[in-house]
Every structure is written in structure tokens, then in C-alpha cells.
Amino acid sequence: MSDCVEFDPGIGNLVLNLNDFVNNVYSQLMSFKTIHQKRARFKLYYSKIEKYIKNNIDFYTGCLIWAYYLSNTEEKTVINNPFLNLTDEQKEEYDFFMQVNFLENFFDSFERDMLYYTGIKYSIPVEWKNILSLYSEFIQLNDGFVNVNTTKDIKLPEKLKNAHISADINELVQNVIKSEDLGLFSSYYNFN
Numbered sequence: 001m002s003d004c005v006e007f008d009p010g011i012g013n014l015v016l017n018l019n020d021f022v023n024n025v026y027s028q029l030m031s032f033k034t035i036h037q038k039r040a041r042f043k044l045y046y047s048k049i050e051k052y053i054k055n056n057i058d059f060y061t062g063c064l065i066w067a068y069y070l071s072n073t074e075e076k077t078v079i080n081n082p083f084l085n086l087t088d089e090q091k092e093e094y095d096f097f098m099q100v101n102f103l104e105n106f107f108d109s110f111e112r113d114m115l116y117y118t119g120i121k122y123s124i125p126v127e128w129k130n131i132l133s134l135y136s137e138f139i140q141l142n143d144g145f146v147n148v149n150t151t152k153d154i155k156l157p158e159k160l161k162n163a164h165i166s167a168d169i170n171e172l173v174q175n176v177i178k179s180e181d182l183g184l185f186s187s188y189y190n191f192n
Contacts, residue, residue: 001114002076003076004077004078004079004136005035005070005073005076005077005078005079006078006079006080007078007080007081007082007145007148008080009011009066009173009177010122010173011059011062011063011066011173011176011177011182012059012176012188014055014056014058014059014176014177014181014182015054015055015182016052017060018022018052018053018055018056018099018103018106018139018142019099019102021048021049021052021141022052022106025041025042025049026046029041029042030043037154038117039118041118041120042113042117043117043118044065045120046114046117047114049107049110050110052101053106053107053110054128054183054186055183056099056103057131057132057189058182058183058184058185058186059182059185060100060131060132060135061131061178061182061188061189062173062182062184062185063138063173063187064131064134064135064138064160064186064191065165065169065172065173065185066136066169067154067156067160068156068160068163068165068169069169069170069173070151070154071151071152071155071156072130073151073154074151075150075151076150076151077138077150078148078149078151078153078154080152081145081148081149083096083144083145083146083148084145084146084147084149086142086146091144091146094144096139096144097136097139100132100136100139101134103132104132104136107124107128107129107132109122109139109178110122110124111124118146121178127189127190128189130169130190131189134157134191137157138155138156138160139158140156141155141156142154145180155165158190160191163191165188165191167188169185172184172185
């Protein structure tokens, strides 16, 4: 049995870049002159935007599940943590909440834009908002992971600490990686 575990078991490769996709879609929208053209274009993309949002939420769920797994194992060295050896200057410049803040802010915009461009009253699922909030708390508790050397350095939010995840997490993670489907984490949205 190895005395090391990966910071990211391989799920980071499966997350879609929501920021770039959204910026591209909205740049296209702004290039059209009439509202009719903008509405038609938005209708082409809104389901794909939702897919990207869900993919990111599934990724954060996977990160939380992996952290839960690591913190409940015997002490091991965490390898390939990209935040561990940042210089003080890099730590000052790096925004550990950038992706989370973008998504959180985009939730409101997407709901408004769905109504404006499609006439559909849409609400981001509460479970997604809860995951994002829990993940944000997780980042904050761990100071952006800059000090995570071992599994015992991982701090979990109370809600996650008290979770009862019955699945074989290592097997679940391997299935996600093998199938390239972060959606397999979606049955764990509720950590109560």
C-alpha cells in the first residue's frame, strides 16, 4: 500500500472551462444587432451553458468527495498539489476563489438571461448552490490548499465532516475517470 495519494486523482481533466465558454457565447450575443438575433442565438446555447454549469458543480462535488475520502484515510503524503510550492508573491496574486465567484455570480445572470432571451423562468437548482457554497467554505478552510502536505492537513467543513458517504469512494472516482463522466458524482449533491 502506497504512502502517497494524488491531490487530484484525475477528475480535473474532465472539468469543462465554463468561463471561456460563457465569455465566447456572450461575445457572440453582443455581436448581433437585434434582440431577435440575440434571442435566437441564446436559445441555441442555453442548454449547453447549463451542461457546463452542471459539469463544474459535479467537479466540485467530486473534489469534496475526494477530500472526504483522503481525510478519512490513514495519514499519507499528498503528491502533485499545484498550490503547495507557490511563492509568497504567487499566493498574493492568485485568486483561489476566482472560478467559484465566477460561477456564483453567473447563477443570477443566467436566471435573468433565461427569462429575457427565452421567456422561461429558470432557477438554478438549490443543490448546485449548496455545493458551490460548501466548496467555497472548503477552499477557505484550507487556505487555498497551500499547506496541504498530508491527508491530515485537509480540513473539512462540518457539513462534509458529518456526511455519510456509503459508496467505495476510490472505486467511484475510478469509474468517473474511466467513463469520463463527472455526472456520476451527482447522486452525492446532498451531504446530509
